[in-house]
Amino acid sequence: MPLTVTINKKEYTLDADSRTTLLDLLREKLHLTGAKKGCDHGQCGACTVHMDGQRILSCLTLAAMVPGKNITTIEGLADGDNLHPMQQAFIECDGFQCGYCTPGQIMSAIACVNEGHTNSVAEIKEFMSGNLCRCGAYNGIVESIQKVKK
Amino acid sequence: MRPFIFVRPTNASQALSQKNNSTQFIAGGTNLLDLMKKDIAQPETLLDVNSVLSNAIQSSEKGISIGALVRNSAVALHNDILSRFPLVAKAILAGASPQIRNMATTGGNLLQRTRCPYFYDTTLPCNKRKPGTGCSALQGNNRMNAIIGWSADCVAVHPSDFCIALAALDAEVVVLGKDQKNTVIPFKDFHRLPGNTADRDNNLPANSMIQSVDIANNPFQKNYAYVKLRDRDSYAFALVSVAAALQLNNKKIVEARLASGGVAHKPWRWYAVEQYLKGKEATPAVFKEAAAVAVKETKPLSHNGFKVSMLRGAIELALGNCLIA
Numbered sequence: 501m502p503l504t505v506t507i508n509k510k511e512y513t514l515d516a517d518s519r520t521t522l523l524d525l526l527r528e529k530l531h532l533t534g535a536k537k538g539c540d541h542g543q544c545g546a547c548t549v550h551m552d553g554q555r556i557l558s559c560l561t562l563a564a565m566v567p568g569k570n571i572t573t574i575e576g577l578a579d580g581d582n583l584h585p586m587q588q589a590f591i592e593c594d595g596f597q598c599g600y601c602t603p604g605q606i607m608s609a610i611a612c613v614n615e616g617h618t619n620s621v622a623e624i625k626e627f628m629s630g631n632l633c634r635c636g637a638y639n640g641i642v643e644s645i646q647k648v649k650k
Numbered sequence: 651m652r653p654f655i656f657v658r659p660t661n662a663s664q665a666l667s668q669k670n671n672s673t674q675f676i677a678g679g680t681n682l683l684d685l686m687k688k689d690i691a692q693p694e695t696l697l698d699v700n701s702v703l704s705n706a707i708q709s710s711e712k713g714i715s716i717g718a719l720v721r722n723s724a725v726a727l728h729n730d731i732l733s734r735f736p737l738v739a740k741a742i743l744a745g746a747s748p749q750i751r752n753m754a755t756t757g758g759n760l761l762q763r764t765r766c767p768y769f770y771d772t773t774l775p776c777n778k779r780k781p782g783t784g785c786s787a788l789q790g791n792n793r794m795n796a797i798i799g800w801s802a803d804c805v806a807v808h809p810s811d812f813c814i815a816l817a818a819l820d821a822e823v824v825v826l827g828k829d830q831k832n833t834v835i836p837f838k839d840f841h842r843l844p845g846n847t848a849d850r851d852n853n854l855p856a857n858s859m860i861q862s863v864d865i866a867n868n869p870f871q872k873n874y875a876y877v878k879l880r881d882r883d884s885y886a887f888a889l890v891s892v893a894a895a896l897q898l899n900n901k902k903i904v905e906a907r908l909a910s911g912g913v914a915h916k917p918w919r920w921y922a923v924e925q926y927l928k929g930k931e932a933t934p935a936v937f938k939e940a941a942a943v944a945v946k947e948t949k950p951l952s953h954n955g956f957k958v959s960m961l962r963g964a965i966e967l968a969l970g971n972c973l974i975a
Contacts, residue, residue: 545749560679
């Protein structure tokens with residue numbers, strides 16, 4: 501089916517099978533491979549992107565349902581060589597090891613700050629609980645969020 | 651995933667006229683897409699109802715009406731929900747993750763399917779997935795399953811947190827039928843017990859849609875609690891959850907509401923316990939006895955006897971938390 505989608509402020513018109521998820525559209529059709537396919541069932545958060553400024557799971561969203569929405573992925577954060585403050589904080593606070601979950605963590609972390617859920621370590625952990633990290637970089641992730649919210 | 655046709659109806663009559671046994675409505679999609687990927691749901695056509703249903707929360711003097719399309723996070727953040735129905739917000743925030751709550755809708759939450767591992771395992775029998783094949787959980791690993799209201803055909807539990815608060819507060823489900831007429835289903839009658847028709851989770855008439863979930867005013871703004879016990883601290887389905895609300899006159903309980911998730915095929919209301927609490931003093935001893943009254947009704951399976959003592963503790967804790975809310 502024909503689709504026009506807006507990703508990182510750029511409009512794309514393309515043809516996709518109705519079964520295509522937003523995640524597959526990003527990775528396979530647009531080659532924006534930042535958002536990762538971890539579980540593909542909404543259990544890990546590695547595919548987190550923003551839709552109209554709100555964090556969502558791209559693996560549980562059909563591409564057919566995003567025309568008219570503004571999608572932001574990890575690729576849309578930096579301004580040229582200038583990283584988004586959350587990207588910079590993840591580097592400075594060791595917010596990752598292998599990096600596979602990191603794009604999802606960063607997209608979720610930015611939303612967590614925007615939503616104002618950063619009043620305590622417990623609150624940050626609760627509102628980041630949809631993003632799993634098998635390396636266990638959780639302390640660095642919480643630190644990154646605390647650094648950016650200041 | 652099997653191929654399907656994707657259709658975007660623009661109003662309710664269009665959507666309902668196309669609804670039949672081989673079509674399914676999709677709103678947030680957080681449960682349905684997962685089920686389609688696992689080949690458990692096999693719709694030939696998906697009807698996207700995002701342009702059809704109400705995305706508004708309407709407050710009135712009598713109560714509140716939550717449009718079927720309102721996202722879980724929007725319900726939990728809404729000022730009138732927080733001030734007049736805070737138990738609802740508390741329960742919603744105990745469920746799923748922020749990402750899922752941003753997508754999942756009110757109507758969809760009521761219609762989500764069980765997370766019984768045997769329902770998800772298409773290589774094994776399951777009466778809910780394939781009627782007549784048997785229940786693998788009854789003699790299988792049933793630690794997550796029901797401790798009350800189950801049948802030999804199905805021991806699955808209802809997975810929602812949102813619905814447990816709605817059950818406790820006697821919400822109503824407004825349904826729009828194929829004939830364009832509204833019917834109102836009391837929340838306690840919306841979900842059902844498995845009996846010998848385990849494939850049916852609820853009493854929503856065939857080919858109709860949920861339009862809104864309405865809650866009438868209640869006196870439970872101050873003394874309420876939602877306790878959820880699970881395998882990890884967050885982002886997991888309940889082993890046992892308890893929604894509790896008390897109306898107090900000094901220390902005396904005028905009215906009590908108590909409902910549980912993770913224990914039955916539907917949100918479970920503890921009516922006998924509510925009756926027991928009525929008129930009594932709100933004290934730890936009374937709460938302890940109330941929890942004992944509840945667990946008397948339970949009938950655990952081979953692997954989930956632990957849920958009974960867990961439930962007893964959760965009820966005691968939730969009633970106690972009502973006093974410090």
